[in-house]
Amino acid sequence: xxxxEKVLYHQIHPLKLLTDISAEVISIYYxxxxxxxxxxxxxVLPSAVASFLIMRLVxxxxxxxxxxxxxxxxxxxxxxxxxxxxxxCVTHLGAWLRWPTLMGxxxxxxxxxxxxxxxxxRSKSSGRDK
Numbered sequence: 001x002x003x004x005e006k007v008l009y010h011q012i013h014p015l016k017l018l019t020d021i022s023a024e025v026i027s028i029y030y031x032x033x034x035x036x037x038x039x040x041x042x043x044v045l046p047s048a049v050a051s052f053l054i055m056r057l058v059x060x061x062x063x064x065x066x067x068x069x070x071x072x073x074x075x076x077x078x079x080x081x082x083x084x085x086x087x088x089c090v091t092h093l094g095a096w097l098r099w100p101t102l103m104g105x106x107x108x109x110x111x112x113x114x115x116x117x118x119x120x121x122r123s124k125s126s127g128r129d130k
Contacts, residue, residue, distance in 0.1 A: 084109075
């Protein structure tokens with residue numbers, strides 16, 4: 001599997017998802033408490049370590065062959081990844097400002113980036129066709 005494919009498919013490994021979601025929740029708490037450095041470190045470091053370890057040590061071929069892998073290949077474009085990152089920034093800004101509505105908007109953006117391919121009227125051949 002190529003490094004590019006590993007970058008794509010490691011995103012749906014359960015350990016990566018658990019790490020990202022846990023780190024997000026904890027870092028949001030620290031941002032809400034106005035502990036910016038702690039919040040940013042927790043937002044970035046666990047996810048980076050999990051990504052490195054999973055891409056280096058885990059056989060990601062079963063994830064590539066799965067329905068989720070097919071969805072990822074088709075719909076997790078660089079734009080979708082950027083949208084997820086923007087959503088995370090919006091969520092953390094909302095926590096820092098203590099604006100729950102802004103946090104909800106950030107989470108909505110993250111969810112849209114992950115699941116936009118499931119929306120009605122979405123072309124089945126859009127995204128990555130290789």
